[in-house]
Amino acid sequence: MRKSTLLIFLLSFSVINIYSQKAGNELLGAFKYDDFKTPEYCGASCHADFYQQWKQAMMSQAFTHHWDEIEYFELAVPHAEKDPVVAEVKAGCNGCHSPLAFAAGDIPPKRPEFKTRANEGVSCDVCHSISGFKGDVPYNFNYILNPGNTKYGTRGTGESPEHQIKKNDFLATAEFCGTCHNEKSPYGVWVKSTHLEWKEGPYSKQGVQCQTCHMPPAEGYSAAMGHKYPDAKQHLFHGAHDPGKVQGTIELRIHPDLNEAEPGETVKFTVALFNAKTGHKFPSGSVEDRIVWMHVEAVDAAGKVYHLKVDKKGFPGEEFTIASDDLAYQDMSIAKNDPNFKGVRRDGDVPVGDRIFRMAYFDPQGRMTIQQWNTKSLGTDYRIGPRETKLETLTFNLPNNVAPGKMKVTATLYYQRLVPSVARFLKVPEEEYETIKVNEHTTYVTVLP
Incomplete structure (x- = not known):
């Protein structure tokens, strides 16, 4: 011993x-x-x-x-x-x-x-x-x-x-x-x-x-x-904490593979995300804290809203780039003297199925962490590099009861400086994890009667 x-x-x-x-x-x-x-x-x-x-x-x-x-x-x-x-x-x-x-x-x-x-x-x-x-x-x-x-x-x-x-x-x-x-x-x-x-x-x-x-x-x-x-x-040093610097950083464009479709038919949407501004990856810096995600919604002619989930690509570690209800950050228990701490929601308020652009940090026990000093390994780097374009697809099977007429489909990229579930657990002021809209783009599909 x-x-x-x-x-x-x-x-x-x-x-x-x-x-x-x-x-x-x-x-x-x-x-x-x-x-x-x-x-x-x-x-x-x-x-x-x-x-x-x-x-x-x-x-x-x-x-x-x-x-x-x-x-x-x-x-x-x-x-x-x-x-x-x-x-x-x-x-x-x-x-x-x-x-x-x-x-x-x-x-x-x-x-x-x-x-x-x-x-x-x-x-x-x-x-x-x-x-x-x-x-x-x-x-x-x-x-x-x-x-x-x-x-x-x-x-x-x-x-x-x-x-x-x-x-x-x-x-x-x-x-x-x-x-x-x-x-x-x-x-x-x-x-x-x-x-x-x-x-x-x-x-x-x-x-x-x-x-x-x-x-x-x-x-x-x-x-x-x-x-x-x-x-x-100028001694401005504006960056990750400036909404004006973050907004517009990534350009989004979404388009369907069909302009017209009938109820029950499948429409595939492609979203191109282009890093037009940063000289480094987005997000960068305190990557363990930041969370950037793409959310896609369709609204039919009757105003009903549908949440479109991103198609899986199948690369190793992809599960950490698609929002889920999983718990994480259990190593905060060390500082909090709570060995029974089960963690908080890994992805904060991000809707399940949305694509997250991140690189996961793992503690010595292989659990995802926001404590950079306790990081022993890194996950797949799925951030957006300078001048890089990432393509995401979303397959939407139109419901049989979808309203005929013009259906509006919007892809939006959001950014938070800190995962809200962590922030709330540690009683961080709400302004520190405000949601910033980076960019968005809309396309349309006509649903035939």
Whole structure:
């Protein structure tokens, strides 16, 4: 028994040690909060407009955002304190969500209500103190942080009474973003890979960087006393949390194989879904949380509504891409001290039979999880890649009592940032899992009398 316990401990320690070495943990406690200027200082002194943009972006809310707070304090920290394999996430989450707290060794930081400097999230001085990254691949906060009187920028021009300015091309690269938008779990699984998806896609080959879309250029000033530039990078960082960014991302078109049909006849509908906007897959980032699904309804001339279920394609793991009543996320029981927890509905409020565009995450027991740190394997990646078109078919056998006349058939793609069943279980505010309509398209079939 003692040998088995020792073996388990050594294996767990080995996993933790490997993760720590790769996660840039040499930054942990390497600095003090006072080594960094506050965002308010930057905004009040010179960069008021950029400060206001940042303040409304998720960068400023990386630690204080409702879901991030709940996920960290109610799931990650309790889990890390009970399971040595994932112990590192107690500190590691802060490497990207509150870099100042991580660099100051303030682990775990106090909750946002205490208003410590951890609340600054990804602040101005963090990004403009990064000079590069260590290793061959940017991930798990392996950025190089050099706080001080020299601030890095992509121009290296201008003068400031507050600090020195040094040109650093790294800040204009996708690799800069990849230091936090790529992540490996303690089990060595890529649980976030937005930068890698971009690198493998068509836009990287054309020189389109993350900043092209998420920090679009516009005429303006980089500082109050600075020069006016035709391409001042806006600090908007709009993405998965912006309805305006999500809406229209995927184009939908639905068409029937018959324009006219009689009751009892079968009509086959094809839906083409084209990723027209994103330089990475859709959805991306926190894929374990996101849910994107296609819903198709037919309405006959009398107003009766029919739900059309997607045809199965038969690929391995497809069951996780078609909505069901199955339960999942049982590993939340670790943090909740409830060994009898049966899970919550895997697909939230998605109607049974709808197609879901996701990549499932599985815990060490092979159960689907939303806890990326507890992810040991991944399911089939059924997301929509950049410039990729997916075709879905739906076979509809017209009921004998269907009303004659024009039948309207609509395909709609929906998006939620968090699976509602998980959100409700953890008491996440409803606005955090609002349903956003990505796009829709309608076609018609004439039902003959």
